[in-house]
Amino acid sequence: MATLTTSGGSVGxxxxxxxxxxxxxxxxPAWLRAIRRSAAGAFERLGIPTTRDEEWRFTNVAPIADNPFVSAPPVAVSEEAAARFVVPGIGGPVVAFVNGRYSRELSTLDTPLPGVTTTTLADALERDPARLEPHLGRHLNFTxxxxxALNTALFEDGALVVVADNTVVEQAIQLLFLSTVTPAPSVSHPRVLVLVGRNSQARVIETFAGIGPSRxxxxxxxxIVVGAGAVVDHYRLQRESESAFHIGHTQFQLGRSSxxxxxxxxxxxxxxxxxxxAVLGDEGANCTLNGLYLADGVRLIDNxxxxxHAMPHGTSHEIYKGILDGRARGVFNGRIRVRPDAQKTDAKQTNKTLLLSDDAQVNTKPQLEIFANDVKCTHGATVGQLSEEALFYLRARGIGxxxxxxxxxxxxxxxVTGKIALEPVRTELDHLLAAKLPGTLAEMAFV
Amino acid sequence: MLEIKNLRARVGNKEILKGIDLVVKTGEVHAVMGPNGSGKSTLAGVLAGRAEYEVIEGSVTYDGHDLLALEPEERAREGIFLAFQYPVEIPGVNNAYFLKAALNAVRKHRGEPELDAMEFMALIRGKMKLLDMDQALMSRPINEGFSGGEKKRNEIFQMAVLEPTLAILDETDSGLDIDALKVVANGVNALRSPERSAIVVTHYQRLLNYIVPDYVHVLSEGRIVRSGGKELALELEDKGYGWIETALERA
Known part of the structure; x- marks a missing residue:
């Protein structure tokens, strides 16, 4: 394939x-090879984006383009080191990867849940590719x-979770992607497919975490494909090292009344x-997209x-909240599309950013594209600082x-944290947030 | 306990306190009265450590320490409590959590062991009864959606839990109906003891029927213009603040 000349030459x-x-x-299978070729073609055509690209206007990924990332050699991670990134008190299976490679030692797949298949993607492709064919690479538009597109062209492994029809899974399934320090900065393209059958319920926690100052x-x-009438809770915890690069895409395909x-x-x-x-691809689908991010130093987080909304009677609720300190930057762009058929859509979007320093900044942009006439769509964005009056009130009671x-x-x-239904995740998230903040009250459970 | 000497303070370029002298001894309750804009709330705010007030002259000594050198939280831990005229709503922080954090900060400072959740609940149960507080308010965010009366009761409830040595009540009576006023006064009176003092800032004499002060001071244009016993409050009620101002003009 031809080499493109863009910044850094890493496309080539x-x-x-x-x-x-x-x-x-x-x-x-031939179908997958065809998808990969098409994805490689798309990547070749698109190249690594620059800030001239509207979708990447505030996020300069030149450091990614300029960096000759390599494939990581095998690295051993101790159970103790990995355990810090497993949400405690969940009790479901854990599928763990280190620098993109499946780790049998760190995974617990020995007690399968009834009606649930949890396996590596490589394994599933070898044993049962027909099950993947209608879904893998079919739902997200990488063009x-x-x-x-790059992930689709290059992924080598990842996880597959399949929940049968009419199955309620009490435990959450945890997928853990660890990045370690490697001799040269390395790249991985983990790929996950979650298929939840009709009228089933499932919870999936994906954690992306850095061990040591990975670059x-x-x-x-x-x-994630949500069958008709199914209910899926998805948690994505991005805990990479503060020197790492992370790009992710999560695609939800919602069936009727899911x-x-x-x-x-x-x-x-x-x-x-x-x-x-999230694509509300059938009638009466309900979708929540909530997000919480925190950046300090010179870091940048873009959501x-x-x-x-492609079909009628869909609802969507979205709250994204950002906390920015130091010279950090945040980007939020929330697009809501209501297609001509999607009458009776009810969509609500909120974006709030808290700036803890004078030098932190955020670029926030709602994008409502409404092509149906009988719909309810609201959006709001605020940027603020901590209330001096509230700070004084707390201090006047003896709190430092x-x-x-x-x-x-x-x-x-x-x-955001208070709306998390799964208690261990709610608590873990509050702890993680508290640990990022100064003070002595981190141990006092808050939500 | 508290000695204020020639205290002058301003907000921006506007001088509001123009030389206050006041001594509050242990066990005493002092009422500070005065018309709107006389500097009552500024005095309360300066004592609690509000950042927007700049002290330009004078001193405040509390228990032998230079009070003005302390941060607001240090003053609170040393036993100063300000009941806010406008209690702040803080969405997302629940009342019980907040109060437990505050109490333990104060206890830690006093060298007392911190209370766990059980001990804390046991302690606040009795205090809630005293202030006729609905238990449900404890699990709500601080002051959020509270009625005016609930907010003021919450202030006095916090005071009852933190057991300060010097309580400063900033127009706690404003906006209260007579029943709520009695409840609030009860809460304050329950704390009265030879070890504790209070400064009760109020515009009206009404509160002082229930919290009977040892001394009454009248503030006007940033200065204490009259001091006397509790009967001074009644005289003011009778004649209005105009009486003080006219008397001053004549002098």
Whole structure:
């Protein structure tokens, strides 16, 4: 394949990697090889975006383009080190990966849940590709999404979760993607597919975490297909190292009268971008996209969301909250599209950003594209600082300045943290947030 | 306990306190009265450590310490409590959580062991009864959606839990009906003891029927212009603040 000349020339090196891998993919089904070729073509055409690209206007990924990331050599991670990133008190299976490679040692797949298949994607492709064919790479549109295209062209492994029809899964399934320090900064393209059958209920927690000051690049894609009448809770905890690069895409495909709720938390990464896309592809679907992010230092966190109301009687609720300190930057772009057929749509979007310093900044933009006439769509965005009056009130009762600030930041986050139905995740999230903040009250459970 | 000497303070370029002298001894209750804009709330705010007030002259000594050198939280831990004229609503922080954090900060400072959740609940149960507080308010965010009366009761409830040595009540009576006023006064009176003092800032004499002060001071244009016993409040009620001002003009 031809080499493109864009910044850094890393597009060419990714395409070289694609060519090299393709030679060894004779065992892959033809449909997947065709999708991969198409994705590689899209990536070649799009290149790594620059800030001239409207979708990447405030997020300069030149450090990713300029960095010659390599494939990581095998790295051993101790159970103790990995355990810090497993949400405690859940009790479901854990599928763990280290720098993109499946880790049998860190995974607990020995007690299968009734009606649930949890496996690695590589394994599933080998054993039962027909099950994947209607879904893998079919739901997200990578033709204008360079990193999702890159993932589709290059992914080597990841996880598959299949929940049968009419199955209620009490435990949550945890997928853990760890990045470690490697001799040279490395890249991984983890890929996840979640298929939830009709009238079933499932909860999936995806954690992306850095062990040590990794400078690597994680480029993740997850597709979640929610069957008719099914209910899915998805939690995404991005806890990469503060020197790492993270790009992610989560795609929700909602069936008739189904419900999905996404809780997207981003605390890590030097440059981190996530796109959450929900397609309400049948009547009466309900979707929640909530997000919480925190950045300090010179870090940048970008959240793009897109809710596509394609059919009537759909509802969507969206709250994204950002906390920015130091010289950090935040980007929020929330697109809601209501197609001509999607009458009686009810969509609500809220975006709030808390700036803890004078030098932090945020670029926020709602984008409502409404083509139906009998709909209810609201959006609102605010940017503010901690209330001096509230700080004084807390201090006047004996609470120190650091604790008072932390309390108010945790309070700001409760619109998102407090809405998490799964108690262990709610508690864990409050702890993680408190640990990022100064003060002594971190141990006192807040939500 | 508290000695204020020639205290002058301003907000921006506007001087509001123009030389206050006041001594509050242990066990005493002082009422500070005065018309709107006389500097009553500024005095309360300066004592509690509000940042927007700048002290330009004078001193405040509390228990032998330079009070003005302390941060607001240090003053609170040393036993100063300001009941806010306008209690602040803080969405997302629940009342019980907040009060437990505050109480433990104060206890830690006093060298007392911190209370766990059980001990804390046991302690506040009795105080809630005293202030006729609905238990449901404890799990609500601080003051959010509280009625005016509930907010003021919440202030006095917090005071009852924190057991300050110097309570400063900033127009706690404003906006209260007579029943709520009695409840609030009861809460304050329950704390009265030879070890504790209070400064009760009020515009009206009404509250002082229930919280009977040892001394009454009248503030006008940033200065204390009259001091006397509790009967001074009644005289003011009778004649209005105009009486003080006219008397001053004549002098």
């Amino acid at each position: 090196s990714y395409l070289t990697a694609f060519d090299r891998l393709e030679g060894g993919r004779a065992h892959e 204008d999404r360079p990193f999702a 690597g690049f994680t480029n993740a894609v997850t597709e 419900t999905s709720s996404s809780h997207n938390v981003a605390f890590g990464g030097l440059i981190a971008r996530h796109d959450a896309v 793009h969301t897109e809710i596509d 300045l650091d604790d008072a600030r932390s309390l108010l930041v945790r309070a700001f986050a409760t619109d």
